[in-house]
Amino acid sequence: MAEKEEPIRFGILGCAEIARKLSRAIFLAPHAVLVAIGSRSLDKARRFIADNALALVRAVGSYDAVLDDPTIDAVYVPLPTGLHLTWAVAAAERRKHVLLEKPAALCVSDLDRILEACASNGVQFMDGSMWVHHPRTAKMREMISDSKRFGRVKTIHSSSSFLATPLFLENNIRVKPDLDSLGALGDLGWYCIGSILWAVDYQLPNTVTALPSLHLNQAGIILSCASSFHWEDGKVATFHCSFLSHVSMDLSVQGASGSLRVHDLAIPFREDSALFEFNCRAEFAELHIGWTRKPEEVVVASGLPQEALMVEEFAKQVQLMRSSRCPPTAKWPDISRKTQLVLDAVKRSIETEFKPVFL
Incomplete structure (x- = not known):
């Protein structure tokens, strides 16, 4: 045994x-x-x-x-x-x-x-x-990888926001330049950028351009910002992150033949399951008074909360390294580095008055 x-x-x-x-x-x-x-x-x-x-x-x-x-x-x-x-x-x-x-x-x-x-x-x-560790994420990957039902990814939009209290905006570490100087871009934009890169299988965009819908506090910390990304093959993505608007954790991915939408990406509405909407080859109905297909709700069960699944995946990788003396996997460092590269490019575009940054 x-x-x-x-x-x-x-x-x-x-x-x-x-x-x-x-x-x-x-x-x-x-x-x-x-x-x-x-x-x-x-x-x-x-x-x-x-x-x-x-x-x-x-x-x-x-x-x-x-x-x-x-x-x-x-x-x-x-x-x-x-x-x-x-x-x-x-x-x-x-x-x-x-x-x-x-x-x-x-x-x-x-x-x-x-x-x-x-x-x-x-x-x-x-x-x-x-x-990233929720089983819903793997199911979404499966469906947007279906070339017949989804086609090539064309456009992506992500948002992450919450309406911060006056106390948060005054005292929280995420608005302090000596503690968390990235503000909303780091705290919430990390989710947006990560989900966009996930949707394109971590292919870096060629151009990153911050949008002039920027809000800073008196210390210069980002409270709200937005950006667009462009790829040479024509893909386009946008995101918005903010401490100043109602809670959102949305991801929308459109392909040539299908579309996918999530409304609770970072924190699912429930711990034991999560859903997303998927639509394939929908068209406008006759006289443009409806759609020929309604989105399908895909529900994915989860035996553990996503944070426990993250810890479990991390722990099992460490166990594998210990038992078989294999090196650390490069998967997770690579994903983090690409996310950080794009985040840095958004920040640089903001600092250069919204000029494009080339990666």
Whole structure:
């Protein structure tokens, strides 16, 4: 009988709100276990553990102490983006596998340093884009890859937004230049850019042009922005991200023969299933008083929440590396780097008064 694999033992650096969600995800993932919460304040780590009923999880009074713990295999890093370079590199240098909250870095040069540290120390890297791991995403890929029913991808639009409170706009780390200087572009635009690249199988656009629908706060942080992408073969994509409008998590992909729409991409309406709309070869009805086909609702069940599926995929990859001595997979670092490259291009276009940036 094959020996049962030991679960991957996680530590978390910091007590951010998103860490509550990931601590639950680690608990739910069959091949992972949470053993430590690290904070610069030991009391804060203890409160986090108590508030979230994390039995048998240790409170640790520094990030370094988590990284120096030989019993910990991997770390989840939900720190502000401005701290990612320091602590992701430190984790990799201590041979800890790195699950890093998105956006991965402030710029691609910082991300390259993180990825180099992970590669040179033989540890796996993955960013925290949860929606990619939902089984709905695989089903959507299957359907837009159907050349007969969908055809070649022609246009894509993505939006991600929520209406921030005055308190958020005043005090949240995502509007502070010394903590998360990318603002809405990093926090929400990462989803938009990632979903557009996903729709074209991660083919980089040739041109990125930010649109002049830009809102900044007094510190120069992006509160709302939009951009367009163009490919040499004629594909076009647009996105809008904002802290200033009603919640949206939409993705629309049009092909030559079909179309696909999602209204809850980043956070599904339900944990146990998610749906999308698919339409194939629809036309206007006679006299243009309707459509010949209505969209089909495709429902995809999920045995675990998408964040637990993300942790599980990460943990199983680390187990595979441990058991077969294989190197880290390049899939996840490559996806993160392409997303960061395009995000950087949007930011550069904004900074040059909306001029096109060529990739």
